Amino acid sequence: MSIAGGVSWEQVLVPLKAIALPWVLLFLFYMFFTYFAVLNVITGVFCQTAIDSAQNDHATVIHSILANKQAHLEKVRDLFNKLGAENTGxxxxxMFEEKITSPEVKEYFESLGLDVWDAWSFFKMLDLDDSGAVDIEEFLMGCLRVRGNAKAIDIGKIIHDQTWQIKEQGKFQTYVESWRSGLSDFLGFRFYRI
Structure with missing residues (x-):
């Protein structure tokens, strides 16, 4: 009851003083340990879980960004102007490589939780249509797409694409080998592998 606030711990100490001093010290140690160790640890665990849940809820962050899409588009427009794209759109x-180290650009990427250390790879991820330029919408959606941790579906897609590429590469190599063999038979000499 002393811990839960039902009885003041000072009222419990009076009868314990009458019994013996070691009981008073044991009770004070119990109160100290319970308040500072057990209750603070439990409170800390609940608070940390709530903080981690709020920070790691990627879907909530994406939803809030999409809900505030107009505000983000304005930020991206300002960023585009700083990158020098006001005329070209x-x-x-x-342009991206030249301005990637500027404080404004770094600050924008940090606000999205992106660590851009390789400008070329990051730009290629944003430029999905391989046009050589990224417009505002493509930039914003690309940043949102590469933001956060990889999900199982992302890894599955990479495995699927890589398996397909290996199979197609094998077909191509078989075709080249048969073509090379036919060519060497036609020309009457042998090609050797290097």
Whole structure:
């Protein structure tokens, strides 16, 4: 009851003083340990779980970004202007590479939780249509797409694509080998592998 607030711990100490001093010390140690160790640890665990849940809820962050899409588009427009794309309406790789180290651009990427250390790879991820330029919508959606941790579906898609590429590469190599063999038979000499 002393811990839960039903009885003041000072009222419990009076009868314990009458019995013996070691009981008073044991009770004070119990109160100290319970308040500072057990209750604070339990409170800390609940608070940390709530904080982690709020920070890691990727879907909530994406939903809030999409809900505030107009505000983000304005930020991206400002960023495009800082990158020098006000006339063209798009960012080229050279413009992106030139301004990637500027504080404004770094600050924008940090606000999205992106760590852009390789400008070329990041630009290629944003430029899905391989046009050589990224417009505002493509930039915003690309940043949102590469933001956060990889999900199982992302890894599954990569495995599927890579398996397909290996199979197609094998077909191509078989075709080249048969073509090379036919060519060497036709020309009357043998090609050797290097």
């Amino acid at each position: 798009g960012i080229t790789y050279l």
